[in-house]
Amino acid sequence: xxxxxxxxxxxxxxxxxxxxxxxxxxxxxxxxxxxxxxxxxxxxxxxxxxxxxxxxxxxxxxxxxxxxxxxxxxxxxxxxxxxxxxxxxxxxxxxxxxxxxxxxxxxxxxxxxxxxxxxxxxxxxxxxxxxxxxxxxxxxxxxxxxxxxxxxxxxxxxxxxxxxxxxxxxxxxxxxxxxxxxxxxxxxxxxxxxxxxxxxxxxxxxxxxxxx
Amino acid sequence: xxxxxxxxxxxxxxxxxxxxxxxxxxxxxxxxxxxxxxxxxxxxxxxxxxxxxxxxxxxxxxxxxxxxxxxxxxxxxxxxxxxxxxxxxxxxxxxxxxxxxxxxxxxxxxxxxxxxxxxxxxxxxxxxxxxxxxxxxxxxxxxxxxxxxxxxxxxxxxxxxxxxxxxxxxxxxxxxxxxxxxx
Numbered sequence: 001x002x003x004x005x006x007x008x009x010x011x012x013x014x015x016x017x018x019x020x021x022x023x024x025x026x027x028x029x030x031x032x033x034x035x036x037x038x039x040x041x042x043x044x045x046x047x048x049x050x051x052x053x054x055x056x057x058x059x060x061x062x063x064x065x066x067x068x069x070x071x072x073x074x075x076x077x078x079x080x081x082x083x084x085x086x087x088x089x090x091x092x093x094x095x096x097x098x099x100x101x102x103x104x105x106x107x108x109x110x111x112x113x114x115x116x117x118x119x120x121x122x123x124x125x126x127x128x129x130x131x132x133x134x135x136x137x138x139x140x141x142x143x144x145x146x147x148x149x150x151x152x153x154x155x156x157x158x159x160x161x162x163x164x165x166x167x168x169x170x171x172x173x174x175x176x177x178x179x180x181x182x183x184x185x186x187x188x189x190x191x192x193x194x195x196x197x198x199x200x201x202x203x204x205x206x207x208x209x210x211x212x
Numbered sequence: 213x214x215x216x217x218x219x220x221x222x223x224x225x226x227x228x229x230x231x232x233x234x235x236x237x238x239x240x241x242x243x244x245x246x247x248x249x250x251x252x253x254x255x256x257x258x259x260x261x262x263x264x265x266x267x268x269x270x271x272x273x274x275x276x277x278x279x280x281x282x283x284x285x286x287x288x289x290x291x292x293x294x295x296x297x298x299x300x301x302x303x304x305x306x307x308x309x310x311x312x313x314x315x316x317x318x319x320x321x322x323x324x325x326x327x328x329x330x331x332x333x334x335x336x337x338x339x340x341x342x343x344x345x346x347x348x349x350x351x352x353x354x355x356x357x358x359x360x361x362x363x364x365x366x367x368x369x370x371x372x373x374x375x376x377x378x379x380x381x382x383x384x385x386x387x388x389x390x391x392x393x394x395x
Contacts, residue, residue, distance in 0.1 A: 004277045004287045021288075028292060068283060072294055076349055079359070092349050100289040107277040107287035115276045135217050142221035143228065143273055147280065150229035171373045174246075175380040178226070178253060182381070182388055185215075185222040192214040 003112040006061050010054035012109040017118060020106045028099045037087055040094035047101045058108070065104055066097065073097065116140060135198050142188065153180055216262060219390065223254045223266035224273070231282035245282040248337070248367060251302050252329040252374035255309025257381065259391035263306035271302055294351070297344020301337045308332035313378075313391040321382055321392075326375030333374075334367045 012020070027043075034040050051059040073093050080089025107115075116137065123136050157173045192198060227250030255263040270280060279286040281299070290299060309332030316324050338360055345356035382389050 004279055024288060065287075065289075068285065069289075069293060076294060076351065079351065079355065083355075088350065096292070096294065096349060099292040103288040103292050107289065110277070112277055119272055119276050132213070135213070139217050139221040139224070139269055140273055142218070143225045143269065143280075144278070146222055146225035147228040150226055151232055154229060154233050171376070174249070174253075174373065174377045175384070178257070178377055178381055179384055181222050181226045182219075182257075182385065185218040188218040188222065189215040192218065197214050198217060 004107050005111055006058055006108045008058050010058060017110045017114040024103050024106050027102050031095055031099050037090035037094060040091050044094045044098040047098050069100060132198055138198055219258060220262050220266045220269060223258055224269040226250050227270045228280040247282045248333055249370045249374055251306050252309055252333045255306040255332055256313050256325040256374055256378040256391060257389055259314050260307045260310035262390060263310040264303040267302040267306040271299060294345055294349040296348055298341035301340025305333040305337040308336045310391050317392055322375045322379040325378040326372050329371035329374045
């Protein structure tokens, strides 16, 4: 599966991901008290300039990513106009584009591995509630591996249905799909246990013993 | 522990997969997909805690930057969007759905699961969504609620499908429903 990182390198790619995430928090916090649409527009222009600084190709990808949002914002704007709050509509629209654009920028300029590392770091305290440090990253890996597999499985089920029935395939096919998920989960769990498990408490692997 | 992780991760993967099949694009940009059906099934099949963790896992993966949300969306920007509440509310929705199935062991599984999905993944989730609309886009709660109502019939159909699937799974594999076993 593809990540949402954009490969064309820019100066923003070189910044550490932690700094960028802190900047997103800071920027969105700064945007909260803004209640003049001109100021919000200023923020939006600043974000647009950041996109432009990474080159036209990069900015274009950024714009495409914002397209689904723009329909929603257009609808919201219409709502504000209909409730006779034009200025507030402008304010909200600019704010949304600015903060989401800024946050997307971080996603576009950071490697997935680095972002995952931050997630793992944030989840570290969960150790005290019984989450082994490796469990989270392992679970994320499983999701990435199994999502395309289930998609494929679902497509196969639909094909099998179409080959045998003149009727349109129905939600009934979710039953074999979900059963497949449950069976796969059992197999994965067995395979994991056979290889020493993920929890460090059982300590079948010497590396786990050292850690605990 | 291995079993828990495997179930949670694979259900998160199911939620992601359901976001892509079958997609019905809408002009509003949020395509109608079976993705919330996955959130419901996580609750009805895995139960409250594991269901919530499966939903939470896919939310975290989406925010970290994988396009696992319906229509290939993902990334940190989703968190600041007008519909953020409908995503961030998933773990709570799965939790409530699972909790209801856990608490009513005696009732007819189809009815209990459908009703649990309606309460958890329609009522609770829409409440989260409306709060998100208020926080991120300053839409009045009442207006936000009215605007979201067009999605309710579709979600109720999904809840009924979730109830049906849960019941069929219980028939095919007795004892596999983690929401109704004590372990």
